Amino acid sequence: MLWQLDLVILTLVVATAIGAVAIKDLLGSAILFGAYSFMMCLLWAIMGAVDVAFTEASVGAGVSTVFFVAAVFRTTRRTKD
Amino acid sequence: MSEIISSVVAHYNYWIYIALMMIGLYAVIGKKNLIKKIIGVNIFQTAIILFYVSIGAKKGATIPIIHHGPGGGHHETTASVIEASQYMNPLPHVLMLTAIVVAVATLGVALALAIKVYNQYGTLEEDEILSRIRVR
Numbered sequence: 358m359l360w361q362l363d364l365v366i367l368t369l370v371v372a373t374a375i376g377a378v379a380i381k382d383l384l385g386s387a388i389l390f391g392a393y394s395f396m397m398c399l400l401w402a403i404m405g406a407v408d409v410a411f412t413e414a415s416v417g418a419g420v421s422t423v424f425f426v427a428a429v430f431r432t433t434r435r436t437k438d
Numbered sequence: 439m440s441e442i443i444s445s446v447v448a449h450y451n452y453w454i455y456i457a458l459m460m461i462g463l464y465a466v467i468g469k470k471n472l473i474k475k476i477i478g479v480n481i482f483q484t485a486i487i488l489f490y491v492s493i494g495a496k497k498g499a500t501i502p503i504i505h506h507g508p509g510g511g512h513h514e515t516t517a518s519v520i521e522a523s524q525y526m527n528p529l530p531h532v533l534m535l536t537a538i539v540v541a542v543a544t545l546g547v548a549l550a551l552a553i554k555v556y557n558q559y560g561t562l563e564e565d566e567i568l569s570r571i572r573v574r
Contacts, residue, residue: 367454374458374481378465383473390477397484404495405502406531409487409538416542421480424542428473428549432556436471437563 363403370396383434387425394418451492458485470564472552476545483541487534494527502528 373396377389394417402410446453462485465478502525552562559567 363451367451371454371457371461374461377477377481378461378469378474383471386474386477390480393481394484397488400488401491404491405499405526406491406494406534407501409491409531409534412535412538417484417538420542421545424546424549425473425477428553431553432473432562436474438469438471438474 359403363400366396366400366403370400381436381438383429383436384426386436387422387429390425391418391422394421452489455485455489455492458488472555472562472564473549476548476552479548480541480545483537487537487541490530490534490537494530496523496526499524499526502526502531 370393373389373393377386377393380386380389394413398410398413398418401407401413459482462478462480462482465481466475469475469478504520504525555567556562559570561567561570
């Protein structure tokens with residue numbers, strides 16, 4: 358496990374998490390959450406947990422993002438915070 | 439003082455996991471939108487899963503698939519000794535695999551409840567929902 362790569366991807370994970378929480382648009386928030394899940398998947402692949410990594414890539418990033426986008430289109434994109 | 443700084447720098451990944459957990463906790467408590475709260479719950483869950491997976495990682499170890507194991511075909515060393523220090527610990531991986539699937543199930547239920555709340559009250563903001571409950 359290279360610590361430079363680990364640190365760069367951890368920084369990207371924290372940045373996408375802050376973006377998903379802070380952005381004032383629910384569709385953008387859902388897409389940033391998908392990016393967060395893919396960064397988390399890369400982190401697990403670096404740590405050697407390949408089974409957890411591909412489960413996260415299919416279930417966490419794929420299905421969760423589809424659920425969020427479907428829920429946003431059934432409700433509203435507008436948010437106050 | 440320098441000992442504290444060196445211990446913080448040596449365990450930087452744990453501090454970043456705690457920061458991720460606190461981002462999720464802030465989204466659950468501080469945000470008023472229901473979808474934002476659900477995203478916060480998911481960030482908290484993935485931070486805890488990340489902490490558990492990082493416990494199983496070792497320096498200089500490879501993924502937990504046995505190299506030249508018995509029944510592997512053309513190798514005669516079927517009774518060879520397996521060094522456990524060469525492989526990462528697969529037990530946290532398997533436990534957290536279950537946790538990921540459960541997280542997606544709870545996400546589906548939470549989003550279904552959010553859609554029902556939107557159909558009932560016409561909004562996803564917590565304060566507007568509370569004011570409409572008090573008016574009735």
